[in-house]
Amino acid sequence: MTDRPAVTVRVPAKVNVQLAVGGARPDGFHDLANVFLAVGLYDEVTATPADALRVTATGPDTDRVPLDRTNLAARAAELLAARHGIAPDVHLHIAKDIPVAGGMAGGSADAAGALVACDALWGTGATREELLAICAELGSDVPFSLVGGAALGRGRGELLTPLEVGGTFHWVFAVADGGLSTPAVYAEFDRLTENAGVPAPEASPALLDALRTGDATALAPALANDLQPAALSLRPSLAATLTAGTTAGALAALVSGSGPTTAFLTKDADTAASVADALLTSGPCRAARVAAGPVPGATVV
Numbered sequence: 001m002t003d004r005p006a007v008t009v010r011v012p013a014k015v016n017v018q019l020a021v022g023g024a025r026p027d028g029f030h031d032l033a034n035v036f037l038a039v040g041l042y043d044e045v046t047a048t049p050a051d052a053l054r055v056t057a058t059g060p061d062t063d064r065v066p067l068d069r070t071n072l073a074a075r076a077a078e079l080l081a082a083r084h085g086i087a088p089d090v091h092l093h094i095a096k097d098i099p100v101a102g103g104m105a106g107g108s109a110d111a112a113g114a115l116v117a118c119d120a121l122w123g124t125g126a127t128r129e130e131l132l133a134i135c136a137e138l139g140s141d142v143p144f145s146l147v148g149g150a151a152l153g154r155g156r157g158e159l160l161t162p163l164e165v166g167g168t169f170h171w172v173f174a175v176a177d178g179g180l181s182t183p184a185v186y187a188e189f190d191r192l193t194e195n196a197g198v199p200a201p202e203a204s205p206a207l208l209d210a211l212r213t214g215d216a217t218a219l220a221p222a223l224a225n226d227l228q229p230a231a232l233s234l235r236p237s238l239a240a241t242l243t244a245g246t247t248a249g250a251l252a253a254l255v256s257g258s259g260p261t262t263a264f265l266t267k268d269a270d271t272a273a274s275v276a277d278a279l280l281t282s283g284p285c286r287a288a289r290v291a292a293g294p295v296p297g298a299t300v301v
């Protein structure tokens with residue numbers, strides 16, 4: 001143990017404004033055209049010197065977050081330490097605000113946060129390229145949690161091209177009871193599309209234009225999630241939540257990533273607040289959170 005001070009890193013959630021999914025690859029993953037937008041719902045990861053690797057977590061639903069070495073934050077610390085030939089002795093505390101297993105990349109955010117926090121705590125001085133390589137090893141969504149903003153992810157989502165965004169988009173996120181397993185949703189996608197000949201995934205030019213101009217009205221009809229039918233098949237009640245949000249004034253509604261969180265794009269912050277109120281009052285969700293994006297990726301606070 002040393003007397004080095006703790007390092008806290010704040011990491012945003014993501015929403016997939018487009019998730020185009022190709023057929024299953026021989027390695028079981030799917031090729032994606034994944035347009036990520038980082039939104040202002042955050043987990044904070046604090047790294048403190050310790051005698052051994054330890055993870056703690058506070059916040060909603062943290063009973064569903066593993067605190068052993070399967071936690072993605074712990075795996076991130078281990079990978080960074082192994083590359084630098086040091087012991088991964090650190091206490092990682094996760095202050096969770098991103099819904100657990102909600103399709104908003106909460107675990108990925110914690111992994112990116114732990115990586116940046118441990119790099120600063122241990123003085124490992126990893127390059128951005130090295131951090132991104134470790135992120136890609138940890139999971140498809142982890143590189144985006146590091147960089148934030150908006151990006152197109154190719155491959156399994158980890159090959160990122162940053163995207164220009166010309167404004168702020170306002171969202172409501174309806175948190176459902178329980179989670180949905182991402183592998184289970186992909187398995188359902190495979191089952192539903194078995195005989196349908198899945199086309200190669202491509203980013204929509206209309207969607208990229210709408211991001212570039214910051215035009216929520218143009219973005220709304222371009223929002224698309226190929227996993228939505230699979231998420232609705234596994235959780236049919238989400239259809240009523242989507243309808244409740246658009247009835248309440250959202251420009252568009254979609255399942256966030258693999259769900260079961262649903263995302264509602266609104267024309268401004270005031271409308272987001274009233275859609276959130278309406279969703280809570282009419283009762284199809286457990287919590288409704290308002291957040292805007294794009295916001296920066298993992299940042300030391």
Ligand code: ATP
Nearest residue numbers: 071072100101102103104105106107108110141182
């Ligand atoms: P994605 O959007 O990237 O598919 P998600 O937001 O749907 O992910 P996560 O919150 O990342 O889902 O959690 C998925 C599962 O990962 C959890 O059920 C849990 O068992 C495991 N897990 C491992 N580490 C973490 C972590 N730090 N936070 C939350 N879950 C974690």
